Amino acid sequence: MDTIKISSFQLFVLVFLFEMGSAIVVGIASGLKQDAWIAVLLGMAGGLLLFLVYHRLFSYYPDLPLTGYVQKITGKFIGSILGFLYIVYFIYCASRVTRDIGELLTTTIYTNTPLFIINTLMILTVIYAIHKGLEVLARVGELLFMMVYLMAFTGFLLVVFSGLIHLENLKPILENGIMPVIKKTMGETITFPFGEMIIFTMILPHLNEPKKAKFVCLSGMILSGINIIITTIINIASLGTDLIIRSPFPLLSTISKIELMNFIERLDVFFMLYLVIGGFFKITLYFYAAVLGATELFKFKNPGKLSFPVGFIVLFASLTIASNYAEHIKEGLKIVPIYLHWPFQIIIPMMLLVIAFFRNRKKKQKTNSDQTSKSEMSPANQ
């Protein structure tokens, strides 16, 4: 397990694809109308601070993933329970993303295809990826990163040349004051997508240059944040405030408005290609975090062996977590951020950090005093 190593560029790519994953697909903070992008910006700032907490924990225990140092910090018993809860949380998140994509496809293009089939195919691909391991996943990320960026850039140009951008849609800025924006930031954008960086606490020990972890992850978050902001602005500017509230997938609506020379039109398929790639990475990374955690917690030797059982759990959870799309979205917007994301992404890591800080200070003092006593002893011995 320790032999798996990824380079800092690969980590950057994974952070980028993970953050972009489903955040671009579902319009985040769309309830704020034209101020959604401000909420994303604030959410990014909060997310960066949050990541510093995760990184601090990582620097205390550079060889251990989250589920490993949780046991060191809070003791074997509580730590194991917390670690187990994290695994369940990761699995739940993976199944949520799977459901997101499945719902999108069944409501837009594959109206006659059962959700089960769509999700099964996705999970099978993810299982294959987990089976091949993190290194292979990171390499595929490098390949698809270029492809995604090329596609995004082309899409951006097409939107601009189709004359869809109406910047006046963005005004007036902060129509209802700053409070709703802050509320939305705390309730949504800080946890999704930026707080989801918690899964990288599982992957950071595999980085071949641990010193670069902070820089790489932060820059990955900033780049993806900027991309999400640009996308949000384009969505608002081209759809207008009325449409954006009602549209479940604003980017899809924007893309289907592209029309150039009466020939380049209905580019929904490329949106779907992006969706599959982004969704794939998001699911796989959540999945991988869960598998890594389970391997660590239950002392398995080979993480690849867990891919099938965990895969089935994710698949069936993705079908059963909500009975329909409305329920799924309501859960996602109202319940999950407050009862799941906040505790797992913010409260527990902060408490861990406080405990770890005192523990390590004690340890440091101890070693310091050991050293001083030794250095005092040694001349006396001579």
Add this chain to the structure above:
Amino acid sequence: MFLFLHFVIPHRLIPFHALNAGNLKSIFEKLDKTNRIGYSNQYWLGVSSSKSEAGVMSFLSRMFSKQQKKRQDDNIRQDQDPGKPEDLPILRDHKDNINRIKEELGNSTDVVIREYTLGTHKGAIVYFDGLADSKAISDFVLESINENHTEDVLNEPFKFLLEKAVALGDIKVVRDWGKTYQLLLSGETIIFLDGFNKAISGSTRGGERRAISEPTTQLSIRGPKDAFTESIRTNTALIRRRIKSPNLWLESMKIGRVTQTDIGIMYIKGIANEKIVEEIRTRLNRIDMDAIGGSGYIEQLIEDQTWTTFPTTYHTERPDVVASQLVEGRIAIIVDGTPFVITAPALFIQFFQAPDDYYFRFDISTGIRLLRILSFFLALIGPATYVAATTFHQEMIPTTMAIAIAAQRENVPFPAFVEALIMEVVFEILREAGLRLPRAVGQAVSIVGALVIGQAAVQAGFVSPVMVIVVSMTAIANFSTPSFAMAISARLLRFVLMGIATFLGFYGISLGLIFMFLHLCSLRSFGIPYMSPLAPFNIHNQQDALIRFPIFTFTERPHLISKGNIVRTGTNQKPGPPKKSENDSAKKGDQE
């Protein structure tokens, strides 16, 4: 009784199953002649006498022992061979030797045994007709033996033969039968002399060989026009002519219990990664089969992963390609009897690099290379896209075009997938038939194919004209991949993607492609990630990946392949008109 015989008679002489009442008599006669009297006596005499005559021979044997030891190392594998003669020494009496050869080779008619007399000594020259160069034998061996000789020559006839008479470049002294047969079968001439328990082998390899001709599978517009042949020696020479460096090393081994095929590993010492060379060596040494049919066998026996459609070793019939790859630190495996040389490690991007990429300027080469990669993906997902678009995503087709396609498909009785499958399969059949048919009939097939696919099928309403366009586009796109091994894998995967597209449209295709990328990224060729330098991304090796940068930027070898020795050019290789200061100094030089 049978059991007893089996123990007494060396079974290499008479196979056990040949023992029956009918030929028992002859067996006993043989046993008498060769084994009891002739063979064993000679054997012991040979050993004792060789001790007594020290002098010249001990010196010579010492001289050759090093070489022999090396050769023995190469031939360790042969010990496992059940049909091979054991390492028994050559006999003193040359008549016995001749009988033995005749017996063991089953009186094969292409063995030539020419007896001669050197003064009072009798002897025999043995070679295989067709394998050895009979003109060389008559000119450089027989003629000098048959001259009149002085007395002191005849006192030491073996020394005379070895040092003077056999006027050939590469001569060896052989003492055992295993080596004798091995040399004989590779075209050398063995010279026996009565009274000596050793023989001389002279290198007279020759016989008919195909001349060097133009490459037939990898054509190039501006590149050299020579291609490898079936002879390993010609092939190594073709490479050596291009790399005149003493660091170009060639290791040889023989693989195949029965076929004893010559294999050469060629690499440039100091550039090639020692670890990979060692890995190739061990993988080749592991091979223990009766027959090696050609480099295709070797390729399949040493590759990293069998369960993949993608080739993880490269093969080419162009010496210039091999030479440039050797300089990059790759290792070439040359197999006797095949005009295709394997090189390893092979990377994905390498299969899209054609030799002309380097002979033309970089802008053109880049464009063409991108076109090739595009056409690879076109060949991969062409029919799948058609199936997906007509089954699931009609809305993505522009309206006028959609109406045209719908009108064409109106009379077609099949769903899009069946239509595509029929056409693709028919095309594959035609292609395969065209490959196997005699050249004279080939044209007939292409006419039938064009008529059946192009005209009749459309007119009969079995397939739509759009489908014909898609199939032919796919086929042509597939041919534009420079490497056949890579093209053929796209050919196979195309059907898989078509199947997924039928059920899940573009969602299926994109998942299928992610699956393929995952597989590609998990592949390794001799430990090197298959998709490098794209994934893992290496900024220093991008000059010859997707985009072919100008030649002067080729300053570094592939990092993963040639570890250590990376710099390949001097600094500042950028061409251009001389700078002003240089110009001035040049003028000054002229004036002086």
